[in-house]
Amino acid sequence: MTGAPDVPMQLDDRIPDGPLAEKWDRHRSALRLVSPANKRKYHVIVVGSGLAGASAAASLAELGYNVSCFCFQDSPRRAHSIAAQGGINAAKNYQNDGDSVERLFRDTIKGGDFRSREGNVYRLSQVSADIIDQCVAQGVPFAREYGGLLANRSFGGAQVSRTFYARGQTGQQLLIGAYQALERQIARGAVQMYTRHEMLDLVVIDGRARGIVVRDMVTGAIESHAGHDVVLATGGYGNVFYLSTNAKGCNVTAAFRAWKRGAGFANPSFTQIHPTCIPVSGEYQSKLTLMSESLRNDGRVWVPLKQDDTRLPRDIPDAERDYFLERKYPSFGNLAPRDIASRAAKEACDEGRGVGRGGLGVYLDFATAISRLGEDVIRERYANLFEMYERITGENPYQTPMRIYPAVHYTMGGTWVDYNLMSTLPGLHVIGEANFSDHGANRLGASALMQGLADGYFVLPYTIGDYIAGTKFAEVDTSHSAFAEAEQQVRDRTARLLAINGSRSVDSFHKELGKLMWDHCGMARSREGLELALRRIPELRAEFWADVRVLGSADTLNQSLEKAGRVADFMEFAELMCRDALEREESCGGHFRVEYQTPDGEALRNDDEFAHVAVWEYRGEGVPAKRNVEQLEFEFVQLATRSYK
Amino acid sequence: MSTMRLTLKVWRQASPEAKGEFRTYPVEADEHMSFLEMLDVVNEGLIAAGEEPIAFDHDCREGICGSCGMMINGKAHGPRAATTACQLHMRSFKDGDHILIEPFRASAFPVIRDLVVDRSSFDRIIQAGGYVSVGTGAAPDGNAILVPKEMAERAMDAAQCIGCGACVAACPNASAMLFTAAKVSHLAMLPQGQPERHRRVLGMVEQMDSEGFGGCTNFAECEAACPKQISIENIARMNRDFLKASLREREETGAGAVSN
Numbered sequence: 044m045t046g047a048p049d050v051p052m053q054l055d056d057r058i059p060d061g062p063l064a065e066k067w068d069r070h071r072s073a074l075r076l077v078s079p080a081n082k083r084k085y086h087v088i089v090v091g092s093g094l095a096g097a098s099a100a101a102s103l104a105e106l107g108y109n110v111s112c113f114c115f116q117d118s119p120r121r122a123h124s125i126a127a128q129g130g131i132n133a134a135k136n137y138q139n140d141g142d143s144v145e146r147l148f149r150d151t152i153k154g155g156d157f158r159s160r161e162g163n164v165y166r167l168s169q170v171s172a173d174i175i176d177q178c179v180a181q182g183v184p185f186a187r188e189y190g191g192l193l194a195n196r197s198f199g200g201a202q203v204s205r206t207f208y209a210r211g212q213t214g215q216q217l218l219i220g221a222y223q224a225l226e227r228q229i230a231r232g233a234v235q236m237y238t239r240h241e242m243l244d245l246v247v248i249d250g251r252a253r254g255i256v257v258r259d260m261v262t263g264a265i266e267s268h269a270g271h272d273v274v275l276a277t278g279g280y281g282n283v284f285y286l287s288t289n290a291k292g293c294n295v296t297a298a299f300r301a302w303k304r305g306a307g308f309a310n311p312s313f314t315q316i317h318p319t320c321i322p323v324s325g326e327y328q329s330k331l332t333l334m335s336e337s338l339r340n341d342g343r344v345w346v347p348l349k350q351d352d353t354r355l356p357r358d359i360p361d362a363e364r365d366y367f368l369e370r371k372y373p374s375f376g377n378l379a380p381r382d383i384a385s386r387a388a389k390e391a392c393d394e395g396r397g398v399g400r401g402g403l404g405v406y407l408d409f410a411t412a413i414s415r416l417g418e419d420v421i422r423e424r425y426a427n428l429f430e431m432y433e434r435i436t437g438e439n440p441y442q443t444p445m446r447i448y449p450a451v452h453y454t455m456g457g458t459w460v461d462y463n464l465m466s467t468l469p470g471l472h473v474i475g476e477a478n479f480s481d482h483g484a485n486r487l488g489a490s491a492l493m494q495g496l497a498d499g500y501f502v503l504p505y506t507i508g509d510y511i512a513g514t515k516f517a518e519v520d521t522s523h524s525a526f527a528e529a530e531q532q533v534r535d536r537t538a539r540l541l542a543i544n545g546s547r548s549v550d551s552f553h554k555e556l557g558k559l560m561w562d563h564c565g566m567a568r569s570r571e572g573l574e575l576a577l578r579r580i581p582e583l584r585a586e587f588w589a590d591v592r593v594l595g596s597a598d599t600l601n602q603s604l605e606k607a608g609r610v611a612d613f614m615e616f617a618e619l620m621c622r623d624a625l626e627r628e629e630s631c632g633g634h635f636r637v638e639y640q641t642p643d644g645e646a647l648r649n650d651d652e653f654a655h656v657a658v659w660e661y662r663g664e665g666v667p668a669k670r671n672v673e674q675l676e677f678e679f680v681q682l683a684t685r686s687y688k
Numbered sequence: 689m690s691t692m693r694l695t696l697k698v699w700r701q702a703s704p705e706a707k708g709e710f711r712t713y714p715v716e717a718d719e720h721m722s723f724l725e726m727l728d729v730v731n732e733g734l735i736a737a738g739e740e741p742i743a744f745d746h747d748c749r750e751g752i753c754g755s756c757g758m759m760i761n762g763k764a765h766g767p768r769a770a771t772t773a774c775q776l777h778m779r780s781f782k783d784g785d786h787i788l789i790e791p792f793r794a795s796a797f798p799v800i801r802d803l804v805v806d807r808s809s810f811d812r813i814i815q816a817g818g819y820v821s822v823g824t825g826a827a828p829d830g831n832a833i834l835v836p837k838e839m840a841e842r843a844m845d846a847a848q849c850i851g852c853g854a855c856v857a858a859c860p861n862a863s864a865m866l867f868t869a870a871k872v873s874h875l876a877m878l879p880q881g882q883p884e885r886h887r888r889v890l891g892m893v894e895q896m897d898s899e900g901f902g903g904c905t906n907f908a909e910c911e912a913a914c915p916k917q918i919s920i921e922n923i924a925r926m927n928r929d930f931l932k933a934s935l936r937e938r939e940e941t942g943a944g945a946v947s948n
């Protein structure tokens with residue numbers, strides 16, 4: 044369907060030449076421009092209204108483009124970004140503790156275990172400072188010192204304090220800032236906003252992305268929208284695991300549909316498992332709640348030294364506790380990066396030293412911090428997180444340690460993009476968590492918000508102009524047959540889902556898929572497990588299409604139908620993830636293959652064979668996807684074994 | 689672990705035009721479930737029995753996106769203070785309880801289906817001025833604007849609003865004063881919000897009135913229902929700002945300013 048089998052996918056990263064520190068400035072001055080008077084003639088479709096989508100849609104409209112923005116929630120303000128808690132990084136060096144663009148760049152490359160691009164990451168570090176300025180000007184109420192200056196905290200994987208925050212609701216405040224900017228443009232008529240609309244296909248005409256097909260989730264109407272550029276800002280796909288910290292609606296559908304239309308998908312198996320989440324309490328569990336990583340600034344992680352120790356935490360004396368992160372990683376201690384901290388917790392539980400229901404939990408203890416700083420200081424820093432914990436578990440973390448366990452949190456993998464954030468499909472730009480660009484095999488805490496806003500405020504608004512200015516567009520509107528075909532496919536699929544009328548609910552299939560993925564493509568992966576999953580997923584998919592029960596009709600609000608469409612895509616996408624994990628025969632960052640580890644259990648990278656991005660190409664139904672490679676060049680940092688010891 | 693047997697009476701309405709009705713469903717719940725997880729269990733049962741599941745808005749299930757919202761035994765988001773429906777856990781109920789579940793009711797929030805309502809009026813209130821007019825790229829250094837810690841904290845108290853609409857649902861007049869005041873206050877307390885302070889409050893209040901929300905007669909039910917404990921002091925502040933702004937506008941137009 045896409046491309047002749049022998050034409051290799053074009054994976055030009057378009058990283059400009061020159062010294063690292065000058066690349067972005069030089070590139071920016073060389074980009075082609077669209078004249079102000081002409082911008083209005085260009086219609087940009089932005090799918091997503093999270094940090095990435097809202098910031099992009101607002102900024103593009105300010106520049107003069109004619110923008111349409113879509114989200115599946117009832118308001119753009121409810122995008123999943125709203126839930127981010129801990130903070131946003133920026134190389135401001137306000138604390139005078141030695142931070143710099145260079146240091147943030149190195150921390151991010153190392154944190155990502157040397158599987159990201161130097162050029163992109165350097166640019167991200169450079170624009171990080173502008174993001175804070177922009178957000179402050181919008182009225183984001185960041186935490187302040189008594190003198191009125193901005194406050195900072197530390198996050199995992201860093202030895203400087205560069206994280207800006209608004210209590211434990213940083214994502215909320217940043218998103219509201221971007222949402223307000225977006226609403227201002229909506230009021231001006233510069234952005235047409237479509238809430239409760241779900242993108243179900245991408246329309247490609249003459250090799251360029253020229254529009255989308257959406258379903259109006261209230262009326263069920265299938266509609267086409269044509270434009271000159273499509274921007275996907277549709278977030279991550281952690282919900283392939285069913286249980287994750289992501290909002291319930293997060294999905295892979297938009298990116299997966301775009302993949303089937305020709306946009307390469309990079310490193311799909313790169314998943315981040317967050318170490319500090321509230322453990323599962325029962326079968327009915329519908330999502331997992333994150334306890335922000337910032338808690339590890341003051342909380343100490345431990346398990347009992349003995350196996351199956353059922354004593355209450357307060358009855359276990361210090362000498363019989365294992366503060367395993369402090370023991371194994373003395374220089375970073377409780378602030379070891381996420382992948383490392385998660386695996387260490389899993390190991391402790393696998394050894395039978397886990398705590399709480401089912402033994403799948405470790406303690407996060409604030410007793411030391413409370414006795415050192417007083418309860419008031421801890422309350423001021425984390426009150427809302429402590430309250431949330433108490434509401435969910437019924438336990439008071441000021442008095443007894445929290446119980447935490449790792450959970451799926453973020454997906455570093457995503458649609459492949461070049462330096463201009465354009466996918467392999469001309470006219471399809473991808474920003475925020477939906478792309479793969481900056482975090483390599485592991486993302487550092489407080490860097491997703493930074494990346495989403497960097498893409499939306501400061502990168503895409505420039506680079507999209509270059510594409511538009513350099514393209515001769517054919518006249519296309521929604522009467523083009525490609526729209527009618529895509530609409531028909533969407534209608535057929537919907538009808539098919541409704542017609543099955545089998546015996547099992549969508550959620551029951553989703554849970555089964557999630558369990559399979561968690562067991563075999565989660566925190567520890569093995570050839571055997573992945574091969575098993577690769578046999579089982581197609582069977583499960585067949586069962587889904589034969590036996591799922593979706594009630595109701597296509598022309599009303601139908602939440603089961605919405606879920607069914609998303610789960611159907613997860614059922615296919617899961618296979619791509621497992622294949623990617625299987626073929627990457629090394630361990631790096633969040634991708635831990637049990638066959639590739641050092642004698643003391645740390646990830647063992649294989650730079651000779653795998654210092655590359657794996658980019659998967661769709662080649663038609665029933666044809667195995669093709670794995671292409673973008674080689675990563677490290678000119679400015681030395682490839683080194685990551686050590687946090 | 690303790691399970692409890694409950695009887696739910698749930699509002700079912702197939703479409704905006706359809707006439708709704710209450711239907712009764714028995715359910716067995718675990719005390720550690722969230723309220724929405726309990727509804728998931730009911731829905732699984734309904735699907736098995738061939739009845740369409742209950743539609744309700746939800747996304748984050750962490751009390752922050754503001755999607756979920758329903759009346760539980762006559763209270764917006766249910767019995768527990770400072771808690772959204774998704775963060776309400778079944779340990780707040782006991783074996784044998786009857787629970788009445790309805791959508792948020794207000795003429796400015798028409799029902800779309802079952803418990804799902806249309807809250808787009810809130811977005812339109814923000815469009816009428818709930819922002820600072822700064823374009824991307826024109827901002828001074830973050831530390832060039834000093835904000836006293838106390839002010840930042842108070843602005844944050846107001847900015848925490850999740851836009852769920854509980855304030856409207858709880859108010860006997862279906863007033864949106866608390867929602868509007870929270871945004872007006874958030875920006876009015878910060879230096880960044882000063883240049884547009886008067887325009888903002890006039891625009892937002894006018895939009896609020898035109899959406900068909902009721903007036904505020906100081907019942908304070910909104911504050912009690914607010915899952916983020918936004919204080920009604922914000923309403924007083926907004927009223928003061930509104931008065932000042934109206935006076936100034938009158939003076940300006942009275943002094944012969946061109947109105948357009």
Ligand SMILES: Cc1cc2nc3c(=O)[nH]c(=O)nc-3n(C[C@H](O)[C@H](O)[C@H](O)COP(=O)(O)OP(=O)(O)OC[C@H]3O[C@@H](n4cnc5c(N)ncnc54)[C@H](O)[C@@H]3O)c2cc1C
Pocket residue numbers: 090091092093094095096113114115116119122123124125126127128129130131213214240241242243276277278279288289290293294296297333452453474475476477488489490491492493495
């Ligand atoms: C609990 C939690 C806490 C976090 N805390 C932090 C933190 O402290 N710091 C940090 O840096 N990062 C944090 N992260 C990560 C960060 O929040 C996300 O990576 C980031 O917000 C993603 O932003 P986004 O704009 O790319 O996507 P999202 O915010 O997920 O937005 C996606 C948008 O796309 C829309 N959409 C998706 N599919 C479709 C479709 N098919 N049709 C139409 N619209 C669609 C949605 O409606 C939504 O508007 C956290 C994540 C979680 C889960």
Ligand code: FES
Pocket residue numbers: 745746747748749750751752753754755756757772773774775
């Ligand atoms: S689902 Fe987000 S606040 Fe309840």
